[in-house]
Amino acid sequence: MYTLPQNRLxxxxxxxxxxxxPRIVTHVNCAATTTTRRPKxxxxxxxxxQVINTPSPQLNSGRSPIxxxxxxxxxxxxxxxxxASGCTSVFVSLAKSIVNSTDANLLLEPVLAGxxxxxxxDLGSGVYHWAIDNYGDASTPVFGSQIEAFQGHHKWPWTIxxxxxxxxxHALARVITFVVVPIDLAINDPVLLSFVAMCSxxxxxxxxxxxxxxxxxxxLPPVVVALQESGVLVSRSQHSAHHRQPYNNNYCIVSGAWxxxxxxxxxxxxxxxxxxxxFGVKPRSWAEPNSDWTEETEAHFPQxx
Ligand SMILES: [Zn+2]
Ligand SMILES: [Zn+2]
Numbered sequence: 001m002y003t004l005p006q007n008r009l010x011x012x013x014x015x016x017x018x019x020x021x022p023r024i025v026t027h028v029n030c031a032a033t034t035t036t037r038r039p040k041x042x043x044x045x046x047x048x049x050q051v052i053n054t055p056s057p058q059l060n061s062g063r064s065p066i067x068x069x070x071x072x073x074x075x076x077x078x079x080x081x082x083x084a085s086g087c088t089s090v091f092v093s094l095a096k097s098i099v100n101s102t103d104a105n106l107l108l109e110p111v112l113a114g115x116x117x118x119x120x121x122d123l124g125s126g127v128y129h130w131a132i133d134n135y136g137d138a139s140t141p142v143f144g145s146q147i148e149a150f151q152g153h154h155k156w157p158w159t160i161x162x163x164x165x166x167x168x169x170h171a172l173a174r175v176i177t178f179v180v181v182p183i184d185l186a187i188n189d190p191v192l193l194s195f196v197a198m199c200s201x202x203x204x205x206x207x208x209x210x211x212x213x214x215x216x217x218x219x220l221p222p223v224v225v226a227l228q229e230s231g232v233l234v235s236r237s238q239h240s241a242h243h244r245q246p247y248n249n250n251y252c253i254v255s256g257a258w259x260x261x262x263x264x265x266x267x268x269x270x271x272x273x274x275x276x277x278x279f280g281v282k283p284r285s286w287a288e289p290n291s292d293w294t295e296e297t298e299a300h301f302p303q304x305x
Contacts, residue, residue, distance in 0.1 A: 117200075213239035248285035
């Protein structure tokens with residue numbers, strides 16, 4: 001099968017996402033003309049498209065959220081309640097920091113602490129993402145659902161852009177609630193609270209930043225594009241590298257500022273070696289790219305020019 005990444009276009013008709021419709025499985029051989037010669041990049045003819053009425057066992061076994069049940073992408077009231085509680089806990093720490101900073105005539109220290117929280121949130125997102133991409137499975141205690149979700153994300157990354165806001169954020173919002181509420185109750189230091197507010201807020205919204213990194217530039221709000229292109233939020237180009245072979249880099253999804261340092265210095269590779277020699281556990285990224293990593297979007301649906 002031959003694909004032309006620079007010529008990929010998505011299908012505009014949403015019916016292909018519906019299980020009742022014939023699922024189109026492409027074996028797209030592109031040609032410059034109707035001959036079998038290898039195509040030029042700007043002339044593509046779909047030579048062979050198989051239309052199969054039965055669902056794909058591979059997709060069904062992998063539980064694509066869109067193909068199996070599109071309602072899994074929608075927010076429930078429980079999701080919204082967790083996001084509301086997470087946002088409230090972050091807002092309380094921020095408000096307490098501002099009030100207590102004002103009382104203590106502090107400005108520089110809380111601002112710097114907030115910046116540090118933002119910077120370390122990016123590092124934390126990378127470490128967490130690396131860990132759940134590479135270790136454990138759906139049966140792992142506590143983190144099993146997150147591990148399964150991130151593995152599914154590598155198969156069907158485009159679904160994150162169709163996932164509703166609270167649906168995408170609720171898992172992190174729940175963790176933030178449990179961690180930040182006790183801190184809000186126990187601590188009054190404005191510098192520490194500033195750090196907590198920025199760090200926890202960025203971690204909670206990292207999945208939204210991640211979703212934007214999968215967005216199409218023309219469909220994203222201009223302010224989001226500006227923040228991505230200025231490096232405040234993880235860029236689309238940087239995160240797209242995470243979804244390409246060898247699937248072992250660009251794990252950070254807040255600003256992506258740590259990705260270059262972590263990847264160039266092979267920090268995660270070093271940690272993987274430590275884990276392997278210490279515990280005998282191989283990370284998933286050591287395996288040849290297989291169906292666990294490979295994106296099915298572009299490979300299994302026709303790319304129409
Ligand atoms: Zn990943
Ligand atoms: Zn992604």
